[in-house]
Amino acid sequence: MALEHLPASEFDSAELDETLMRAAGSAPEGMVQLLTPDGERVGHQLYEQYALDVDAEVLRSFYRDMFLIRRFDIEATALQRQGELVMWVPLTGQEGAQIGSGRALAAQDYVFPTYREHGVALTRGLELSHLLRRFRGISHGGWDPRESNFHLYTLVLAAQVPHAVGYAMGMARDQAADPSVPAGATVAYFGDGASSEGDVHEAMVFAASYDAPVVFFCQNNHWAISVPTEVQSRIPLANRAQGYGFPGIRVDGNDVLAVHAVTRWALEHARSGKGPVLIEAFTYRMSAHTTADDPTKYRLSADEQAWTTRDPLLRLEKYLRSSGGGDDAFFAALAAEGDELAAKLRADVQAMEPPVFEDSFTDVYADPHPLIREELAFHQAYEDGFADDDEEDAEEAGE
Incomplete structure (x- = not known):
């Protein structure tokens, strides 16, 4: 039986349950957290460099971004269920990781997303309906990346990570050649499942070798479709950075304040020429992997319920209300x-x-291609073959 088809009961081990329940409470040792699930601000004595001082207005803006992107996600899911979209990739539960990191970006930084970074797209100023063009099936992209420094979604698992490193190396060369160019960094978003791909390893080797200004941002949502993180890695994913020789940070991904503080530090580290950083945002995918997925086939409802107490919106709402914000x-x-x-x-x-x-044929090559012209002519002849049938149907309808 293939691993991805194992039923949920196969993963129902006491060790896994203990891990999940511990994660649903306070942050595990070594994980950066500034806002507890109960909505209490806490300091992190081990990581004072991540201290964050934000006023009530900024906190409200964080909450607004998370709330609106969740509302967007709910509506996009409904549109897919009603046949308006071919497919949709939900983000519910990961709003803290995305808004917190996205809001730390500078204008000159460049983002390489997967296909779930709708919250990051919001922070980069994208028109949200443009994100749906690809899922509507009317575009290969949906927006111009140059307008927002937010690259097109990448559906091929982990393919964007080496691209982010190469782009970062180019940014460093441009800045070195012309000091007037603002120092920038790239952020490569990927999931825990993609971290098992060779592309991520190769990208980290290059990034370390050339001190590329790149932040590897892994949203560990605990499930590579149906395979739990415990099957993919025996150590916290952030620990892998040690093998490449650059910092690795594990942060509570449902704590928007901690994510923001850690990402801000990592970007400054990368922009200043100190090399790459790996961030593991410890979060949870509350919804399906995509609208073609059924998570009840491989995970337990008790696990989902345990994580509802860590909802990134709920904890910030509690803090805003208690603090008068x-x-x-x-x-x-x-x-x-x-x-x-x-x-x-x-x-x-x-x-x-x-x-x-016809654009499906003309968009293949930049210049006209004889083979493509031949294929288009064949298709048009095929379509024309139905003309007689249409005329007969029309005549019968007229009778």
């Missing part, structure tokens, strides 16, 4: 804004024009 009026206004966003998103998607089929 957010009242009922703030949350009510945000709920209304979320409904407006969802309505606009639905209208935008339904207004998207279908692609011209």
Whole structure:
């Protein structure tokens, strides 16, 4: 039986349950946390460099970003279920990791995402409906990466990670040749499943060899589709950085403040010429891997329930309310804004024009190609063969 098809009961070990339950409480030793699941601000004496001083306005903006991207995710999932999208990749549960890291980026930094970084896209100013063009099946991309320094989604697992290193090496050369160019860094997002790919290893070797200004950001959401992290790695993923000779940091991925502080430090480290950093954001995918996935086949509802107490939105809401940073009026206004966003998103998607089929042939090469022209002519002749049938149907309908 293939590993990815094992039923949930096969993974139901006492060791795994203990790990998950411990993670659902306080942060494990060595994990950076600034905001507990109960919404209490805490210091991290072992990692004073990650101290974060933000005012109530910034905290509200963090919460707003997380709330709106979750509302977007809910609406996109509904659109797929109603046949408006071919597929969708949910992010519920990972808002803290994405908004916290995305908000640490500078304008000159460049992001290489996977296919789930909708929250990071929000922080880079993308029109959210553009994210749905590919999932609607009308575009190979959906946006111009040069406008936001946010690359196109990469559906091939881990393929974007070497690209991020190469781009970072180019940025370093440009800055060295012209000191007036702002020092920048790249961020390569990938999941715990992708960390098992050879592309990630090769990228880290190159990054370490050339001190590339890149931050490897692993969202460890505990499931590579149906394979748990415990099967993929016997050590915390952040520990792998030691083998390459650069820092590795494990952070509570559901703590938006800790993620922001750690990512800010890592980006400054990379931009200053000190080389790469690996961040492991310890989070959890609360929804399916994609809308084609059924997580009940491989994980237990008790595990999901244990992680609901670590909800990144819930913990920040608790802190905002207890500290006086957010009242009922703030949350009510945000709920209304979320409904407006969802309505606009639905209208935008339904207004998207279908692609011209011939473009599937003309977009293959930059210049006309005889083989492609031949294939297009064959297809057009095939389509024309149905013309007689259409005329007969029309005549029968007229009778």
